[in-house]
Amino acid sequence: MSDELPSLELLPETRRALLHRVAVGQAEGRTPSMLAAVLRGGQPVWTGARSMIDGHAPGTDVQFRIGSVTKPLTAVLVLRLRDEGLLDLADPLEQHLPGTAAGGATVRELLSHTAGLATEPPGPWWERTDGSLRPGLADLLEEQPFRHPAGERFHYSNAGFALLGALVERLRGQPWAEALRQEVLEPLGMTRTTPLPQAPHAGGFAVHPWADVMTAEPLTDTGRMAPAGQLWSTAADLGRLAAFLSCGTTFGNDKVLSAQTLAEMRRPAAAPDGDWTEGYGLGLQLRREHGRLLFGHTGSVPGFRAALWACEEEDVAAVVLANATSGAAPGRVAADLLRIVADREPRFPEPWRPAIEVDPELLALTGHWFWGPAPLTLVLMTKRGLTLREADGDCTHFRADPDGSWTAQDGYHAGEQLRVVHRADGSVSHLDLGGTVLTRQPYGPADAVPGGVSPTLWQEG
Incomplete structure (x- = not known):
């Protein structure tokens, strides 16, 4: 049996199911055209389109306006500034961009739509009016722009992303x-992504809600609002963006953003409550459905709708573009395309291979540990690194730090450090996880248990 990875090419039945979903989306959404692309392993594996004109379906090099799919690209620029040390996400906007009515909001709050700012700038519908109506920063916000206290809740703000630009x-x-x-589009090969349309490009239309007739939407340059939703792009370019957001370093794009920063974008910026289905990271929308976590963004501007969804677990991404103001649902179609591939052709796991080299001292830490009487297991896996498993199946994954400690990446202890505490003779006494003491025995008398243990230890009755 060959140990080679399976071909990325999709089965004919899968390809037909994908095209059928696009056809249904175009027909039921009553959009002049709908164009879609699917990627696996960061490579395009399928494209399909349907159009109101037979034989004139758009190709993957035709530009559509992408609306808020612009926001992840603006976020990448801001995170590059952070990674270069030019700002901190906790910095108030006023520190770097003085003179706005939103100066107290932090950069992180703006990136995650938790600053509490108004959704739209003052004045007429910004997506259908020329940017010259808002020439200055003061024109982006009302005198009192906050709708909610900063940091308390998610409230989508196009004005906030204009400020980030x-x-x-x-x-x-x-x-x-x-x-x-210079910093993002050219390094990623997104040469057909531009602020204003370049031929060939689709026209944008509004379709009447109760009749099969349509009218052209105006083509506008939104000026200072551009970082929130101005860009035009193609299915091919958005596929490159999806590949980068999913696994940037794999394709040599780590000079744009590190894998660690990309992972940061994909995490909920403010953890949603309960069994959440929708959230927001840093410039990325998050969605949980059918047991999978999707990340990406949708976009909507007069004449156009767009969507990009990717799933890291399945290594699949889908892009959908449509040229109608309403009706079409690219976000739903893109999620369905991703599900079709993942369900019909689930991803093959990589073959298990032993670690080439392991630190003996780290290996000695693996095995059973106890928080009081509660058992836990510390495991070391090549791909996932150091993981602490609880008896109920919950896991905490850790990232190695330069000082020899480990930082929890998820779960109850996310952000806390795991440190190895040694005795005077150099042997391991216990583990300290953000103040929680883990010992080798359940309340062992020789272990460093805070408060000590009963001299009678374990007994019946």
Whole structure:
């Protein structure tokens, strides 16, 4: 039996199911055209389109306006500034962009839509009016722009992302669009992604809600609002973006953002309550459905709707573009395309291989530990690193730190450090997980149990 990885090519039955879903989306959504692409392993494996004109379906190099799918790209620029040490996500906006009515909001709150700012800027519908109506930063916000206290809740804000674009301009000393082109679009090969349309591009239309007739939507340059939803792009370029957001370093794009920062974008910025289905990271929408976590973004502007969803676990991504103001649901179609591939052709796991080299001292820490009488297991796996498993199946994964400690990446202890505490003779006394003491025995008399243990130890009755 060959140990080679299976072909990325999809089965004919899968390809037909994908095309059928796009056909249904175009027909039921009453959109002039719908274009879709699916990627696996960061590579395009299927494209399909349906159009109101037979024989004139758009190809993957045709530009559509992508609306808020612009936001992840703006977020990448801001996180590059953070990674270079030019700002901290906890910094108030005022520190780097003084003079706005939102100066107290932090960069993180703006990226995650938790600043409490108004959804839209003041004045007429910004997506259908020229950006010259809002020439200055003061034109992006009302005098009292906050709808909720900063940091308390998610409240989507296009105005907030316009401010992030202005922040990029201030710290880079050049227009947002130029910084985006030089730092992100060109390195990722997204040469057909532009602030204004370049032929070939689709026209944008509004379809009447109660009749099969349509009218053209205006083509506008939104000026300072551009970082929130201005860009035009293609299915091919958005596929490159999906591959980068999923596994940037695999394709040599780690010079744009590190894998660690990309993972940070994909985590909920403010953990949703309970069994959540929708959330937001740093410039990325998050969705949980059918047992999978999807990340990406949807977009909607007059004349166009767009969606990009990816699933790290299944290594599948889908892009859908449509040229109608309403009706079409690219977000739903893209999620369904991803599900079709994942359900019909589930991802093959990589073959298990033993670690080439393991630190003996780290290996000696694996095995059973106890929080009081509660048993836990510390395991070391090549792919997942150090993991602490609880008896109920919950797991905490750890990232190695330069000082020899480990930082929890998820679960109850997320952000806390795991440290190995030694005795005077150099032997291991216990583990300290953010103040929680883990010992080798359940309340062993020789272990460092806070408060000590009963001299009678374990007894019946």
